[in-house]
Amino acid sequence: MRTREFLIEARLDARALDAWIEEGWLRPHGSRLCREFSEIDVARARLIGDLRGNLGVNDEAVPVVLDLIDQIHGLRRLVRELMERSRP
Amino acid sequence: MASDPYTVLGVKRDAPQSEIQKSYRRLAKKLHPDLNPGNKKAEERFKDVAAAYDLLGDPAKRARFDSGEIDAAGQERPAQQFYRDYAGSGDHAYSSDAGFQDFAGAEDIISEIFGRQGRSTVRRRGSDVQYHLALDFLGAINGGKQALTLPDGSSLDVAIPPGTRSGQILRLRGKGRSGLNGGVTGDALIEIEVRPHPVFKRQGDDIHVEQAIPLADAVLGGRISVPTPAGPVTMRVPRWSNTGTILRLKGKGVPRPDKTRGDEYVALKVMLPDKPDPELERLIAQWQSAHEKHQQHAAVGA
Numbered sequence: 001m002r003t004r005e006f007l008i009e010a011r012l013d014a015r016a017l018d019a020w021i022e023e024g025w026l027r028p029h030g031s032r033l034c035r036e037f038s039e040i041d042v043a044r045a046r047l048i049g050d051l052r053g054n055l056g057v058n059d060e061a062v063p064v065v066l067d068l069i070d071q072i073h074g075l076r077r078l079v080r081e082l083m084e085r086s087r088p
Numbered sequence: 089m090a091s092d093p094y095t096v097l098g099v100k101r102d103a104p105q106s107e108i109q110k111s112y113r114r115l116a117k118k119l120h121p122d123l124n125p126g127n128k129k130a131e132e133r134f135k136d137v138a139a140a141y142d143l144l145g146d147p148a149k150r151a152r153f154d155s156g157e158i159d160a161a162g163q164e165r166p167a168q169q170f171y172r173d174y175a176g177s178g179d180h181a182y183s184s185d186a187g188f189q190d191f192a193g194a195e196d197i198i199s200e201i202f203g204r205q206g207r208s209t210v211r212r213r214g215s216d217v218q219y220h221l222a223l224d225f226l227g228a229i230n231g232g233k234q235a236l237t238l239p240d241g242s243s244l245d246v247a248i249p250p251g252t253r254s255g256q257i258l259r260l261r262g263k264g265r266s267g268l269n270g271g272v273t274g275d276a277l278i279e280i281e282v283r284p285h286p287v288f289k290r291q292g293d294d295i296h297v298e299q300a301i302p303l304a305d306a307v308l309g310g311r312i313s314v315p316t317p318a319g320p321v322t323m324r325v326p327r328w329s330n331t332g333t334i335l336r337l338k339g340k341g342v343p344r345p346d347k348t349r350g351d352e353y354v355a356l357k358v359m360l361p362d363k364p365d366p367e368l369e370r371l372i373a374q375w376q377s378a379h380e381k382h383q384q385h386a387a388v389g390a
Contacts, residue, residue, distance in 0.1 A: 029181070038180075043170055043171040043174050044171050044174075044175075054113050055116055055120060056117070066182075067184070069123075069175070070184040071187035073125065074184040074187050076176065077176065077183075078187075
């Protein structure tokens with residue numbers, strides 16, 4: 001999806017989007033002039049919104065939390081793959 | 089959501105608005121599905137909590153609920169897709185293998201699993217770069233910092249852990265090639281070569297040395313100074329120690345990661361004085377003739 005649709009889906013304004021991409025919190029495909037967002041970008045933007053909102057995470061800590069969550073997903077994926085392989 | 093929203097949030101019916109918000113935030117921190125990626129129950133409870141807060145978090149809606157105008161039913165939220173619903177696949181720009189890059193011997197499996205993400209638009213981690221670093225024997229045993237000069241002329245400070253051995257590979261995170269499309273930078277993999285030492289030999293975590301001792305100490309016993317990787321120590325030589333006797337200096341070997349150390353084994357080598365010593369020669373001659381007589385007596389007696 002393009003930027004406009006993404007902003008509606010993610011309930012985000014354009015300025016915040018630029019800042020979040022600048023920080024590396026969001027990494028859409030495509031170039032600055034023609035960005036392409038996917039479902040995971042929407043879900044991640046909502047997660048960032050939740051973190052900064054009701055979960056009380058400040059901007060300094062957002063990348064820390066995101067990185068740890070991504071590491072957990074990587075580990076979960078590895079465990080899942082290893083479990084599948086060890087099945088007779 | 090059928091149950092009472094006040095019960096779900098764990099607040100009294102007359103709780104102030106601030107307390108409702110506080111309680112919701114406390115529960116959300118615990119139950120948010122993205123903070124519980126493997127927990128289905130947390131998601132269900134989070135949905136109930138969020139629905140309850142939708143109702144009670146808004147003072148106008150709360151007043152209508154309290155007066156019986158609306159009820160808790162119909163407050164179900166549309167099924168929300170959480171980040172975890174996408175992040176699990178791994179085939180995306182945010183996937184991370186940083187949590188297990190140090191699993192020894194697992195590189196093949198990891199690259200096989202994570203190498204499958206084939207889309208060229210995906211951010212790729214930069215590749216690792218291999219270097220070779222030769223260390224002095226004692227530098228490798230005792231550890232420390234070592235500068236590594238890179239092909240581009242820049243320099244990299246490498247922390248050498250104590251007890252590093254030849255063939256060991258040190259990983260410097262983020263010192264490899266930069267990633268594709270903004271992906272994470274790769275690592276520098278430094279293969280260590282330890283140069284031999286003229287005195288010390290390493291076997292596993294133990295150090296072996298050969299130590300010359302004066303004839304007098306060999307016969308009568310004594311205290312001598314012995315080199316160890318951490319500096320010289322004084323060692324007691326028992327009387328009548330022959331060439332080839334091996335003494336152990338406990339804990340004077342190679343440092344291990346658990347802070348213990350291997351041992352040092354000292355092989356003794358009995359040395360005569362540098363120059364012929366007439367007094368010693370006379371003494372030995374006396375001793376020898378006495379010794380021979382003693383043997384003849386023993387032979388006659390037999």
